Amino acid sequence: AAGASGAEAADDVPAPSELVRHIFDAHADPASGGRVPRFVVRMLPLDCICAPHLKQFQAAAAAFLPRAFAGVKEGTGWYVAFQSRAMSTLKKEDVLTTLKDILRPLNLDMSVCDAEYTILVEVNPVVCGFSVIRGYEDKLHECNLQALCKAVGLREDEEDDDMDEDEDEDDDMDDDAGPPPGCDVQIFESVIDLREKRLDMEDALQEIQRAVEELKKMHKKLLDDEKRIDKEQKQTDAEIQQFQTDKQRKLNQVEIVFALRLSQVQCLAQDGSSLERLPAELDSHVVFTNEGQQHLMSRITELHTEIREVKASHKQLQRDFKVRKKEKTQAALHIEDLNAKFQDIQMLKFGQTVDLDLIERSAPDKYVQELRAKVSEAETDHRKKLSEWEKRIEKQKKELAKVTCDNTSLMEQIVSMGYSQMQLDAALNARIANVTVNDNEPLIELREIERERMKDWLAVQSKEIATLQAEINLFRKKGGHIYTTVTANRGGPGR
Numbered sequence: 001a002a003g004a005s006g007a008e009a010a011d012d013v014p015a016p017s018e019l020v021r022h023i024f025d026a027h028a029d030p031a032s033g034g035r036v037p038r039f040v041v042r043m044l045p046l047d048c049i050c051a052p053h054l055k056q057f058q059a060a061a062a063a064f065l066p067r068a069f070a071g072v073k074e075g076t077g078w079y080v081a082f083q084s085r086a087m088s089t090l091k092k093e094d095v096l097t098t099l100k101d102i103l104r105p106l107n108l109d110m111s112v113c114d115a116e117y118t119i120l121v122e123v124n125p126v127v128c129g130f131s132v133i134r135g136y137e138d139k140l141h142e143c144n145l146q147a148l149c150k151a152v153g154l155r156e157d158e159e160d161d162d163m164d165e166d167e168d169e170d171d172d173m174d175d176d177a178g179p180p181p182g183c184d185v186q187i188f189e190s191v192i193d194l195r196e197k198r199l200d201m202e203d204a205l206q207e208i209q210r211a212v213e214e215l216k217k218m219h220k221k222l223l224d225d226e227k228r229i230d231k232e233q234k235q236t237d238a239e240i241q242q243f244q245t246d247k248q249r250k251l252n253q254v255e256i257v258f259a260l261r262l263s264q265v266q267c268l269a270q271d272g273s274s275l276e277r278l279p280a281e282l283d284s285h286v287v288f289t290n291e292g293q294q295h296l297m298s299r300i301t302e303l304h305t306e307i308r309e310v311k312a313s314h315k316q317l318q319r320d321f322k323v324r325k326k327e328k329t330q331a332a333l334h335i336e337d338l339n340a341k342f343q344d345i346q347m348l349k350f351g352q353t354v355d356l357d358l359i360e361r362s363a364p365d366k367y368v369q370e371l372r373a374k375v376s377e378a379e380t381d382h383r384k385k386l387s388e389w390e391k392r393i394e395k396q397k398k399e400l401a402k403v404t405c406d407n408t409s410l411m412e413q414i415v416s417m418g419y420s421q422m423q424l425d426a427a428l429n430a431r432i433a434n435v436t437v438n439d440n441e442p443l444i445e446l447r448e449i450e451r452e453r454m455k456d457w458l459a460v461q462s463k464e465i466a467t468l469q470a471e472i473n474l475f476r477k478k479g480g481h482i483y484t485t486v487t488a489n490r491g492g493p494g495r
Contacts, residue, residue, distance in 0.1 A: 044122050046129030053089050057128055058098050065102050068132040069117075077111030078103065084123040095121055113220040266290075400475055407468055414465060421454070 047068075050060040080099060082092045099119060100110070121130040267285060279285075346353050428450070432443065 047131035049127045049129040052087055052123050052128040054094050062102055069106055074107040075109055077109050077115040078117040079115035080119050082121045086125055087123045090123050113216050410468055
C-alpha cells in the first residue's frame with residue numbers, strides 16, 4: 001500500500017492514504033465481500049511492463065522508447081532512475097547499456113545533472129516496468145522516493161532545532177517507562193536498539209544523499225569550466241595564428257639594407273663622354289651574382305635553341321599531318337569502292353545483302369575451339385596415363401598373387417613342422433618312459449641338450465612367422481587381398 005512517509009501533503013493534493021482508499025473502493029468486488037484485487041498493492045508511474053529478464057526488457061524497450069521520444073529535439077538530456085528489489089536477473093549496467101543502444105540513433109544526450117527526461121525503471125520479482133517521465137524531480141515528487149526522502153530529511157532538519165529538547169524528554173520518558181505490560185524485556189530492548197540503528201541509517205542515508213548532490217553540482221561546474229576552457233583555448237589558438245600571419249606579412253614588407261664593395265659591383269653605363277662609369281643611382285637596377293647572370297644567359301640561349309627545335313618539329317608535324325590526311329582520304333575512297341563492289345557481288349549471288357557480323361557471331365568462337373582442342377589433348381594424355389596405371393596395377397596384382405602363393409606354401413610348411421615337432425615330442429616321451437636306467441645323469445643331460453635345440457628351432461620358426469605376418473600386413477595395407485589355400489585333411493607331416 002502507498003504511504004506518505006511522514007511528509008505533510010499539500011492542500012490541493014489528496015493524501016496518499018485517501019487516494020489508495022478511493023482506488024480500493026473503486027476496484028472493490030461486491031461478489032467477494034468487498035475485497036480488493038491482489039495486484040493493487042503499490043502505485044508507480046509505469047507505462048510499460050514486461051518480465052524481469054534482460055531479453056524481454058530489450059524487446060519491450062526497443063518497441064516503446066522510440067515512440068515515447070517521438071518529437072523530442074536532438075541533444076535533449078535524459079537519465080535513468082533504476083530501482084530493484086530482491087532481483088539479480090536485471091542489473092543497472094545492462095539496463096543502461098540497452099537504453100544507450102536504443103537511444104543512440106535519436107541523437108539524445110545522457111545527462112547526470114540537468115536531464116529533462118527521466119527513464120524510470122522498477123524491477124521486482126513479479127514484473128519489470130518502465131516509463132519516460134518529464135519533470136520527474138518536480139511533478140512526480142511523491143513517486144520519486146529518493147527526492148521524497150530528501151525533502152522529508154530537510155524538513156526534519158529544520159524542525160530538529162526546535163524539537164530537540166522535546167524529543168529528548170520524550171525519549172527519556174519512553175526509556176524510563178520501560179516495556180509495556182505483557183512484553184518481554186529482551187524483545188523490548190532489541191526493538192529499541194533496532195529503532196536507534198534505523199535512525200542512524202536514515203541519518204547516514206541523508207548524508208550520502210547530500211554528498212551525492214554536492215558531487216553532482218561539482219561535476220556540472222567542472223563540465224562547464226571544461227567547456228569554457230576549451231572555448232577559450234580555441235579562441236587563443238586562432239588569435240595566435242592570426243598574429244603569426246600578420247607578423248610574417250609585416251616582416252616580408254621590411255626593407256633590408258646591406259653594403260657592397262666597389263669591386264663587387266659591375267654596372268657601368270656610358271655618360272655624355274665615351275667613358276663607362278658607375279651610375280649615380282641604382283633604383284632601377286637589380287643586384288645579383290655573376291654565376292646567376294651566367295646561368296640566366298645560358299638559359300636564354302637554351303630557350304632560343306628549344307624554340308627553334310619546337311618550331312621545326314611543328315612544321316614537320318604539319319607536313320606529316322597533311323600527308324596522312326591525304327592517305328586517309330584515299331583509303332576512305334578505296335573502302336567505299338570495295339563496299340560498292342561487295343554489295344554488287346552479294347546482290348548477284350544471293351539477291352540481297354548479307355550481314356557478315358551476324359555470321360561471325362553465330363560461327364564458333366576461335367577461343368572456344370582452342371579450349372576444346374586443349375581439353376581433347378588433356379583427355380588423351382589422361383587416358384594414356386590411366387592405361388599405364390592400369391597395366392601397373394595388373395602387374396602388381398600378379399606379383400601379389402605370386403607372393404600370396406609363396407606365403408601359403410610357407411604357412412603349410414610351418415604347420416607340417418609343427419605336427420612333426422609334436423610327433424617327435426611324443427616319441428621321445430614314450431622312449432624315456434620305457435627305458436629304465438639306474439644312472440639318470442646322462443638322460444638329464446640329453447634332455448637339456450634336446451630342449452635347448454628345440455628352443456632354438458622354435459625361436460627361428462617364430463621369427464620366420466613374424467616376418468611372414470609383417471609381409472602379409474604390408475600387402476593388405478596396399479589394398480591387395482590374401483587368399484590362402486585351405487586343405488581339408490592335414491594329418492601331419494606324413495600326409
